[in-house]
Amino acid sequence: MRTSPAGNGHSFGNLVLAIALAVAGWNRFAAASRRHAETAVIRVMVPASERPFWRPIAERFARTHPGARVELVEGAESTDLREDLYTASLLARDPTFDLVYMDVTWTAKFAAAGWLRPLDRLFTAAECESLLPVALAAGRYSGRLYRIPVRTDVGVLYCRRDLLEAARLPAPQTMDQLFATAKRLQSPPSRWGFVWQGKQYEGLVCNYLELLSGCGGFWVDPETQEVGLDRPEARRALSFMVRCLAADGISPPGATTYQEEESRRLFQDGRAVFLRNWPYVWSLAQAGDSPVRDRIDVVPMVHEPGRRGWSTLGGWGLGLSSYSRHPGLAADLVRIVISLEGQRWLCARTGFAPARREAYRDPELLAANPFLVRIGALHQHALARPTIPRYDMASDILQRHLSAALTGGETVSGALAAAAQETRRVLGPRVPGR
Ligand code: GLC
Numbered sequence: 001m002r003t004s005p006a007g008n009g010h011s012f013g014n015l016v017l018a019i020a021l022a023v024a025g026w027n028r029f030a031a032a033s034r035r036h037a038e039t040a041v042i043r044v045m046v047p048a049s050e051r052p053f054w055r056p057i058a059e060r061f062a063r064t065h066p067g068a069r070v071e072l073v074e075g076a077e078s079t080d081l082r083e084d085l086y087t088a089s090l091l092a093r094d095p096t097f098d099l100v101y102m103d104v105t106w107t108a109k110f111a112a113a114g115w116l117r118p119l120d121r122l123f124t125a126a127e128c129e130s131l132l133p134v135a136l137a138a139g140r141y142s143g144r145l146y147r148i149p150v151r152t153d154v155g156v157l158y159c160r161r162d163l164l165e166a167a168r169l170p171a172p173q174t175m176d177q178l179f180a181t182a183k184r185l186q187s188p189p190s191r192w193g194f195v196w197q198g199k200q201y202e203g204l205v206c207n208y209l210e211l212l213s214g215c216g217g218f219w220v221d222p223e224t225q226e227v228g229l230d231r232p233e234a235r236r237a238l239s240f241m242v243r244c245l246a247a248d249g250i251s252p253p254g255a256t257t258y259q260e261e262e263s264r265r266l267f268q269d270g271r272a273v274f275l276r277n278w279p280y281v282w283s284l285a286q287a288g289d290s291p292v293r294d295r296i297d298v299v300p301m302v303h304e305p306g307r308r309g310w311s312t313l314g315g316w317g318l319g320l321s322s323y324s325r326h327p328g329l330a331a332d333l334v335r336i337v338i339s340l341e342g343q344r345w346l347c348a349r350t351g352f353a354p355a356r357r358e359a360y361r362d363p364e365l366l367a368a369n370p371f372l373v374r375i376g377a378l379h380q381h382a383l384a385r386p387t388i389p390r391y392d393m394a395s396d397i398l399q400r401h402l403s404a405a406l407t408g409g410e411t412v413s414g415a416l417a418a419a420a421q422e423t424r425r426v427l428g429p430r431v432p433g434r
Contacts, residue, residue, distance in 0.1 A: 098324035112389035149355035153314030193250030200403035214303030283351025313382035
């Protein structure tokens with residue numbers, strides 16, 4: 001959260017200072033009360049690193065909505081922490097946040113709890129059609145729309161093209177090829193073969209799901225509630241991760257503590273051959289001062305022979321709090337974010353992939369980030385995480401057991417058997433018929 005700037009002390013006596021502070025305090029209080037009377041404030045919490053890119057959006061809103069303004073509250077970077085903060089506020093029916101800046105996986109839980117207003121009537125069919133169908137679909141729950149996507153994410157594998165070319169090796173397609181190529185090109189600890197997000201958090205689930213699907217397996221079928229974690233495919237996917245981390249493997253032991261940024265920095269510093277991450281990395285790794293500029297490539301995530309690579313579908317959108325006192329104004333702010341200009345403000349300098357379809361053909365955005373052309377194509381193989389109201393509990397179970405297997409506390413089969421059993425307990429009986 002932002003704090004207001006503190007005043008500086010100077011050489012007046014304590015009494016004078018106390019009086020001055022009291023007067024200043026009163027003036028601030030009076031100004032705040034006047035503002036309260038005049039101004040509708042639309043509040044949304046965004047990660048601290050994104051706030052600068054939301055500012056032009058807030059300014060446009062203030063210009064086009066006299067008497068109203070946007071307050072961008074800075075939240076933690078991790079999706080799990082921000083979900084906890086929003087959850088605490090919404091559980092208390094607190095009107096502080098008008099809009100909920102939501103991960104793709106929060107829709108079912110927040111909608112089922114009654115914390116979000118349906119948006120079907122607030123947004124026209126044309127407005128919805130202007131957005132990527134796969135991202136829009138992630139905002140539906142029980143036949144209604146609760147989240148408007150503002151940016152999308154797909155998991156990809158970044159490669160050091162220069163190293164592959166020098167060794168005359170192709171980019172890997174299978175998990176075994178990734179292992180063998182990484183092993184050949186690495187020289188740990190100065191350069192590791194493969195870095196990814198192994199910390200116990202949502203990102204670990206995203207990494208695992210790509211391998212799981214690449215082995216032909218599944219986590220939870222949202223239709224039937226069937227759980228696939230104690231099947232051989234699930235064990236093969238996790239065994240691969242464990243193998244990467246082994247003493248004769250290709251990933252640094254610290255990978256079990258990495259989120260996106262830790263792994264991105266290693267790759268960008270030239271200290272890793274392969275990196276699994278989201279599209280934002282491309283713009284940063286291609287920046288003028290990046291040591292790997294013009295030396296990288298992007299390919300789909302690896303898989304088992306005879307199958308194909310999958311990208312976990314990620315991304316962020318806006319939901320409208322049931323407790324907002326200004327739903328109409330909040331919806332207007334969403335409109336600015338998904339307008340072409342809003343998408344440029346949010347995506348051009350961050351490398352985020354837009355949610356608006358037209359943005360993928362926009363000369364201004366393409367000039368800022370030519371990689372967008374390729375991201376657009378990857379959406380076809382995007383893998384949605386299950387839309388279930390108890391998603392956070394299912395994810396928490398999986399995170400815990402994956403992490404235990406990666407750090408040696410559980411065996412692969414023990415971890416997955418326990419995760420499967422606990423998940424079934426949380427989800428309840430299987431729906432028959434499939
Ligand atoms: C990215 C994705 C989000 C995912 C998160 C995991 O922010 O957009 O969907 O849950 O990473 O760390």
